[in-house]
Amino acid sequence: MQTPYYLIDKSRLLPNLEKIAHLRETSGAKALLALKCFATWSVFDMMSEYMDGTTSSSLFEVKLGREKFPGETHAYSVAWAPEEIPEVLANSDKVIFNTAQQLLRFEEASRDHTRGLRVNPGVSTSGFDLADPARPFSRLGEHSPDTIEPVADLISGFMFHNNCENADFDRFDDMLTQIEARFGALIRRMDWISLGGGIHFTGEGYPLDRLAERLKRFAGENEVQVYLEPGEAAITKSTTLEVTVLDTLFNGKNLAIVDSSIEAHMLDLLIYRESAKMAESGDKEWMICGKSCLAGDIFGEFRFSADLTPGDRLSIQDAAGYTMVKKNWFNGVQMPAIVIRELDGSERLVRGFTYDDFAAALS
Numbered sequence: 001m002q003t004p005y006y007l008i009d010k011s012r013l014l015p016n017l018e019k020i021a022h023l024r025e026t027s028g029a030k031a032l033l034a035l036k037c038f039a040t041w042s043v044f045d046m047m048s049e050y051m052d053g054t055t056s057s058s059l060f061e062v063k064l065g066r067e068k069f070p071g072e073t074h075a076y077s078v079a080w081a082p083e084e085i086p087e088v089l090a091n092s093d094k095v096i097f098n099t100a101q102q103l104l105r106f107e108e109a110s111r112d113h114t115r116g117l118r119v120n121p122g123v124s125t126s127g128f129d130l131a132d133p134a135r136p137f138s139r140l141g142e143h144s145p146d147t148i149e150p151v152a153d154l155i156s157g158f159m160f161h162n163n164c165e166n167a168d169f170d171r172f173d174d175m176l177t178q179i180e181a182r183f184g185a186l187i188r189r190m191d192w193i194s195l196g197g198g199i200h201f202t203g204e205g206y207p208l209d210r211l212a213e214r215l216k217r218f219a220g221e222n223e224v225q226v227y228l229e230p231g232e233a234a235i236t237k238s239t240t241l242e243v244t245v246l247d248t249l250f251n252g253k254n255l256a257i258v259d260s261s262i263e264a265h266m267l268d269l270l271i272y273r274e275s276a277k278m279a280e281s282g283d284k285e286w287m288i289c290g291k292s293c294l295a296g297d298i299f300g301e302f303r304f305s306a307d308l309t310p311g312d313r314l315s316i317q318d319a320a321g322y323t324m325v326k327k328n329w330f331n332g333v334q335m336p337a338i339v340i341r342e343l344d345g346s347e348r349l350v351r352g353f354t355y356d357d358f359a360a361a362l363s
């Protein structure tokens, strides 16, 4: 297979999905895939056996979820445009408004639809200001019970999303208790509550059964159906970005240039200033660099058992979340193909990209 390509390995996806299924069974919560994180629909047939549907952040994601992922389709956007509403309603089971003003603006049009409102609890867990939903002056959801109360009869659910890569169950538990203290009276008037994504419950050692117990208790005490919206947790560690070394040089450090670009193919790492991950180890230190013209197009510094030479193949780990959905044509660098490794080990190319795709992205 010609590199670069994202390799989605179903045998590495499966353990995440099995944990999701266990959580659903033991807690009663429903799990919706957050398409903003991962929208590679060629594996939706498998994922939909373990999950209840999708949630979205735009009209196009709503339509993709409805078209490609059996089950429930939740439609959320930070702001809906009037012209989007008919298609949003036609393609979703629930529509979630970000503000009371949006809800009132589209009240008549959406009257026959199941409706919800995003609530910002003002507490969050995020190591990144950029991804902190409760950052100062956050536009993400209504903050005050006083603003929500007058519109509460127009909706049947709330969506809270205030976690980001949160692997600390006690912190989650504590924040949920704070949410109940502040919004409990309103929550008990609802039929369903989404607690969003950002809970790293498929990670190694996460106390899944404590989470299940907490969700079940929350649902029981408030008499609501709970939803979770996992993105990263659903696909973590399932995928690699397969690349080839094109050139090497020494400039105070050993540098290897690969046929990919962090800017174009793993943009989140650059945005959040994180290193890529490599499975190898050894005593040979190499900096792995992208082939775009950006001086800082660097995947990271890694150790290998042998020095690298042109033609060597490398697997950049954990390359599913917020990668394929954000890939771009910067520098016209060859966009990685998408390959699926089936459970029997066979590999199939599900999407390749050509010069025509590059040219068609602009006019």
Ligand SMILES: Cc1ncc(COP(=O)(O)O)c(C=O)c1O
Residues within 6 Å of the ligand: 034, 036, 037, 161, 163, 164, 165, 196, 197, 198, 199, 229, 230, 231, 232, 233
């Ligand atoms: C409303 C909402 N739900 C779910 C998610 C998915 O989060 P994660 O991929 O961290 O699980 C996000 C992330 O932006 C979100 O904003």
Ligand SMILES: NCCCCNCC[C@H](N)C(=O)O
Residues within 6 Å of the ligand: 128, 130, 131, 132, 133, 163, 164, 165, 197, 198, 231, 268, 272, 274, 322
């Ligand atoms: N690995 C660095 C942080 C990634 C942030 N995750 C994506 C965004 C998140 N779901 C959000 O709530 O904005």
